[in-house]
Amino acid sequence: MIMSEPSVSRNADKLVKTLSTPVIFFAAIKAIIGGGVIALTGVIIANTGGGTPLAYLVASLITVLAGIPYAVLAATLPVTGGIYSWPSRLISPTCGFLVFWFFSLTHVSLSLYALTCSDYLMAFFPDLPKTAVSFVILTVIYLANLLGAALSARLSMILTIIMLCGMLLFVGEGIGEVEIDNFTTLLPNGFAAFATSVALLLFVTNGACTVAELAGEMKNPARAIPVAIMGSTAFAALIYMLVSVTATGILPLSEVAHQPLTVVAKSFMSPGSFLFFSIGAGIISMLGITNVQMLWGSKSLLVACDDGWLPRSLGRVSLKTRVPYLLLTLLYLIGVIPILCGISVSNIASAAAITFLAAQIVCIICSWRVRKTPAYQMSSFRISPALHIITATLSIAILGCMIVMLLRDTDSKTLSVMGVWLLLGITLIFVRRKNVITNRVLASEGAK
Template identity: 40%
Template sequence: MADATTPDMHRLKPSLTLPMAFCLSLKQVIGGGVIVLTGTAIGLAGAGAAPAYLLACIVVLLVSLPYAVLGAARPMSGSLYRWPSRFIGAPAGFIAFWMVLSTHVGLAAYAVTFGTTLHMLVPVVSARLGGLAALGSVLALNLLGTGVSARAGIVITAAVVLSLLWLAVAGAPHVEPARLADLLPHGWHGLLSAAALLTFPISGATLVSELSGEMRRPGRDIPVAILGATVCAALLYVCVTLVAAGVPSPGAGGRSLTAVAASVMRPLPLVLFELGAGIVSMLGIMNAHMLWGSRSILMAAQDGWLPHAFGKTTAKGVPAWPLLLLGAIGAVPLMAGLDVASIIRVSGLGASISAILSIACAPLNARADPAAYRASPLALPIGMLLLASVLAVASQGVTIALLLRDLNLRLILWWGLWLTIGGAIIAMRLKHVRIVDD
């Protein structure tokens, strides 16, 4: 039995296959991007939302390459924390962890989407109440050890993809080409702002690296899951966004895919679409967040950054305290009434800062152990890896600047408070931290 200072990581057994990892990555990208943010992106860029998605996907593919290389060479659970802490240093590891932790406010965006869809189907239930109920239900299921399994995730992902393809096919005959003629109705600022907003959800595939220690063949599966899911999602995004921007409906003005679907589908198919895209998909992505999000918390507690309780699992292997922390982080913006775009901007800032630290670890790993790196299934030439890493870091810097420019004063103050708390934890806990060897 693990003692009070050692998390029960032996219960996290290698069980994820390639189809499971791929579907987990694809679900994370699709649910967090095209379903939640298409209306917002169209509001920012009009018909330019489609090229904004394409631009964001290109940036994400560039960023994903160092992740894929590092994940193939050094797979480990909680990698977004463990890579920086081991290749750069303990403070860098905590900063990466703290930034990753901030991304979980994104749970509120998915809960809001669930609640809004449920309110459309059952008007007596308010959107906020429905969102809180969804978040609480997913949390409770995970605490009981009965969260959606990886195999069920394959079914959920298939249902969501079919729902979106259905919308694209049904909406294509209703597209008015004139609506797609102007790709810059709000100038380059609108297109670039939309692209920056979209980079966080599109980069969701990289988060599968958090579970690399639980994959049967991580060296092969991580690159395929990350890069393959991003490419597939990009194609689906562009098709759906062209329909959403080209169909005359309230949704084309910046509302939701459901509004677009309502103008091109009959009642029964519309209900099925709402259930698939707005209900099942959001439950699936919240469950995925709970799954991967707990891993870095476990590892940070193992090294001494957090109380030991956060590094322990129950007899069923459930990381109870990390799950409760994730639930609380997701509930705060939901209770505060933040809009989806604001929530995603905050999440995107944390993800981009964390990404810079993880990207830097890719060439550091290659230089630290050249022999082991060359044995990796995805061993790029060092010069090529370094160039890709520099370009990826630069793209993340631009993304951060664009996101900061669009933050309002309230969000800036909240972000400042989060950074202050993180700095205080470093000051208080650094001398107690002991990086545990892999």
């Protein structure tokens, strides 16, 4: 049963509905495309070799499958910070907080994008200090998001268009240079390595789901969310396949493993085209995906603060820009720390993928529970019980297997950090649970 929303003053109520469906659609495309192809293709080639396009295809199909029940949930209950709000209201407040807390580790990927962006800059300026450049990149995006969600979303839309032009130029000039021999061995390191690659890619191919976090700032969330999740994922799958085939099929695989796409692009693109690709699909793409994550990343934190799990003052929203500036600062710190500590890109990606997939499993469970609410009968996006059961069950089983594969290949240091983070969240449950109960009692009384 869904609990009444508080009528008392909440920070989340200060957000304004400024985001249109086209803006959300482009934000979803940016959340999917840029991060995966640009930041992880070299890692996937190292794991999977000629099977890289197949890994992208499988990840995209799984994403579409899981996106069906996810879209049902998001369209029925378009709330701010769904990753926290859905399990909190449909399962239990404790479950909601634990899911949100573990999921918050996903934001270490901010450092992944900043580091990758600096890699592309260093293609032109090889003597640049990578750590310092990554720090500056993340700082600039953080400052831009402090100016407001509407500005940030429009900036993301412009960056997405430039990024797509760069990628299409890469494919257009390179597809004719592809050597079929590079794809003769699809699983050079075995099925386990292939499955791990698919699991890593699910973190980014599922990126469209994150736009549901922005429901409180959308003009028409019930329409915008399903369109963004399903439409952008299908479009991104085509881009993924074209780019991954080009990236894998031109140079010997040993030369592109763990390397940015500029290594491939430089081998066949003219100087002018290479410059546009590196800036548009590399630098601007990474700026865009970092910007989108800053845009949606604070929303579950904001609602958790309103409910009492974290100090309410931490979720304070600026009356001028309508952004939770303290929470944005917290996200910024989560992204900066791995950069300053020199943590590897692959370890950052593994931690982010595990936490993201775990949260998505819980949200898919919530999608079934929401069918029992009155809101579902008025939803603009409904599916048959049979289709819901099939897609939800298959999605949970596949995502669970992917988590197991990632855990198996993640180093002990990263697992230790994740374990400590989870224990800290459990401790907060015992410390703050009384505050949450009090807040909900006041909300219930205020709703009468």
